[in-house]
Amino acid sequence: MLKRDDWLDLARKLDWDFSYVEERDVFPEATSGNPWLPHEEWKDWNEPYRTTYADYVATQHTKEAHVRAVRETLGHAEDFQKLDAGWINSVKMHAATLPLAEFAAVVGNLRAARFGRDSAWRNAAAFGALDELRHTQIPLLLMHELIPWNVQFDWTHKFYHSNDWVAIAARHLFDELLLASNPIDFAIGANFVFETGFTNLQFVGLSAMARSAGDRMFETMVKSIQTDEARHAQIGPAVLRTIVSRDPAYAQYLVDKWFWRSWHLFAVLTGFSMDYLTPLSSRKSSFKEFMQEWVLDQFQRTLAEVGLQRPWYWEQFLESIETYHHMVYASAYTYRATVWFDFVLPGPEERAWLREKYPKTWDLLDPVWARITDRWRRSGPRVEWYTHGVTPVGFCNLCQLVLCGGTPRCNAAQTLALDGNNYIFCSEPCLWIFQKESERYANHKDVVKRILAGEAPANLLELLKYFGLTQESWGKDITVGAYPWLSGD
Amino acid sequence: MLVPLYGFLQGDTLGLVVLVQDHELVSEVAARLQDAATMRVAPGAHATVYCRGKQLDPALTVAAAGLTALDRVDVVMEKG
Numbered sequence: 001m002l003k004r005d006d007w008l009d010l011a012r013k014l015d016w017d018f019s020y021v022e023e024r025d026v027f028p029e030a031t032s033g034n035p036w037l038p039h040e041e042w043k044d045w046n047e048p049y050r051t052t053y054a055d056y057v058a059t060q061h062t063k064e065a066h067v068r069a070v071r072e073t074l075g076h077a078e079d080f081q082k083l084d085a086g087w088i089n090s091v092k093m094h095a096a097t098l099p100l101a102e103f104a105a106v107v108g109n110l111r112a113a114r115f116g117r118d119s120a121w122r123n124a125a126a127f128g129a130l131d132e133l134r135h136t137q138i139p140l141l142l143m144h145e146l147i148p149w150n151v152q153f154d155w156t157h158k159f160y161h162s163n164d165w166v167a168i169a170a171r172h173l174f175d176e177l178l179l180a181s182n183p184i185d186f187a188i189g190a191n192f193v194f195e196t197g198f199t200n201l202q203f204v205g206l207s208a209m210a211r212s213a214g215d216r217m218f219e220t221m222v223k224s225i226q227t228d229e230a231r232h233a234q235i236g237p238a239v240l241r242t243i244v245s246r247d248p249a250y251a252q253y254l255v256d257k258w259f260w261r262s263w264h265l266f267a268v269l270t271g272f273s274m275d276y277l278t279p280l281s282s283r284k285s286s287f288k289e290f291m292q293e294w295v296l297d298q299f300q301r302t303l304a305e306v307g308l309q310r311p312w313y314w315e316q317f318l319e320s321i322e323t324y325h326h327m328v329y330a331s332a333y334t335y336r337a338t339v340w341f342d343f344v345l346p347g348p349e350e351r352a353w354l355r356e357k358y359p360k361t362w363d364l365l366d367p368v369w370a371r372i373t374d375r376w377r378r379s380g381p382r383v384e385w386y387t388h389g390v391t392p393v394g395f396c397n398l399c400q401l402v403l404c405g406g407t408p409r410c411n412a413a414q415t416l417a418l419d420g421n422n423y424i425f426c427s428e429p430c431l432w433i434f435q436k437e438s439e440r441y442a443n444h445k446d447v448v449k450r451i452l453a454g455e456a457p458a459n460l461l462e463l464l465k466y467f468g469l470t471q472e473s474w475g476k477d478i479t480v481g482a483y484p485w486l487s488g489d
Numbered sequence: 490m491l492v493p494l495y496g497f498l499q500g501d502t503l504g505l506v507v508l509v510q511d512h513e514l515v516s517e518v519a520a521r522l523q524d525a526a527t528m529r530v531a532p533g534a535h536a537t538v539y540c541r542g543k544q545l546d547p548a549l550t551v552a553a554a555g556l557t558a559l560d561r562v563d564v565v566m567e568k569g
Contacts, residue, residue, distance in 0.1 A: 326502075327502040327503065328502075328503075330502040330529065331502045331503035331529075334528050334529055365502070367500065367530075368500075368501070368502055368529045368530065371528070371529055371530060371531055372528060372529065375528055386528070387528045388528065389505075389525065389526075389528060389529075390525075391505050391506065391507065391525035391526075392505070392506040392508075393503055393504070393505055393506065394495045394503070394504035394505060394506050402503045402504075403495070403497075403503055403504030404502055404503045408499070408500050408501060408502055409499065409500070410499075411497045411501075411503075411504060411563075413495070413497065413504055413561060415495075415560075415561050422557075422558065422559035422560065423559075424495050424504070424559065424561065448493070448506050448559075451506075452493060452558075458508075
């Protein structure tokens with residue numbers, strides 16, 4: 001029997017010359033992506049860590065057995081009930097936003113498995129599709145058991161089928177990145193930027209926090225997923241190198257575009273978890289510190305290795321690490337009924353920790369929490385509406401998230417008049433991306449435009465129904481304002 | 490006529506959509522936005538409204554000030 005290394009290349013590198021059809025017909029530019037290059041340009045495509053189907057099956061079987069064992073021991077509702085309430089809501093947030101995005105990534109990978117320009121690339125993408133299917137199924141399975149205990153876990157599957165504003169934003173990102181991208185755009189946007197750049201933060205960083213919070217099930221799940229991500233993410237740099245050599249401006253554009261778009265999503269998901277929903281005693285470091293350790297250094301190094309520049313908005317990005325997720329969290333706290341998870345009101349100890357971690361900007365943000373705290377004191381517990389907004393909020397016409405760029409002193413929103421319509425953006429990079437591809441984005445209706453068109457209600461209670469929320473499932477303060485520290489001093 | 494405006498109150502964390510009538514005064518735009526953001530920012534006595542970098546006369550109507558649908562307005566609480 002041949003040894004693995006004696007036959008692997010024959011299985012991976014199974015390309016041939018076409019005799020009765022043109023290469024452009026087999027791999028049309030519309031589905032394979034541009035720049036369109038003959039296979040000669042791709043024939044040296046290689047992934048650093050190669051695997052065989054037999055290796056893949058054996059490895060995945062072992063990982064599945066491990067997840068199953070932890071689930072049987074620690075994956076039941078009574079195990080989750082013992083965890084900190086803030087952490088449980090962090091799990092609800094991730095449980096909703098990830099699984100069906102992973103399912104969309106199955107489609108992106110399968111397109112690359114057919115239309116990627118080298119057989120080794122197609123082979124790696126086929127494994128990637130199997131990975132993403134697994135990443136869909138595991139959280140759906142684990143969270144399903146928790147629904148009878150807490151109906152908000154139903155949003156694990158419901159989220160992407162709703163008109164909730166966060167779902168609209170997530171679909172706007174993932175529909176383009178994962179469902180509509182050609183294999184080149186997918187490799188650079190999803191495999192390189194999203195997975196190489198950010199998934200480490202999401203999965204490695206959060207698994208460490210899960211361990212610290214005592215949530216071994218979540219820790220096991222994200223670690224198991226991350227090992228898959230690390231393997232198929234290697235498609236990205238391998239494709240990017242070829243595109244940089246042929247069309248560096250386009251490669252730079254894709255990196256700049258998807259880095260900013262990915263950043264906003266991760267800032268909300270991971271920033272909320274790390275700086276607000278994880279109990280103070282379980283926090284190892286701030287979101288900013290995680291970004292610096294897991295994203296900034298590695299991403300800049302990787303960009304330099306492939307011959308690209310840092311995105312043009314890098315200074316703005318560094319500034320937004322200090323403020324963006326704080327701006328969104330404070331805003332979302334006061335519109336908590338519009339989402340499917342509950343919020344923590346940061347108390348004196350949490351605010352002191354945030355001041356220590358964000359010394360440059362926290363003084364701008366703290367008055368907002370002082371005001372909210374004061375309103376809770378005046379209303380007493382259970383009077384949620386006294387710290388809740390009712391006026392419609394504005395949404396960015398690119399990322400579809402709330403207009404929370406900049407600082408409380410100076411909001412970074414940008415406006416644009418185009419073809420008789422007014423548009424607004426949370427930031428200069430969002431405006432820039434929109435202008436680069438306005439024909440793609442101009443007709444998308446954010447929540448405000450749906451309200452103005454009569455397609456969504458303006459009244460908050462009616463809007464919550466439009467979002468798919470009920471009194472049982474909409475977000476609340478985790479103690480409904482009954483914090484022991486709130487009644488003191 | 491109803492005029493929806495994107496309103497940004499200095500000190501606040503997000504932009505809101507303020508619905509005003511074109512015959513209402515600019516000063517009412519400021520009051521409306523402060524009221525909408527009151528759970529995050531305490532209202533102030535002296536608020537100034539800016540649009541496209543220019544300070545608007547609070548006594549003008551929304552229409553006379555040239556505000557149209559989905560314009561951005563900024564409300565700044567002046568000290569004193």
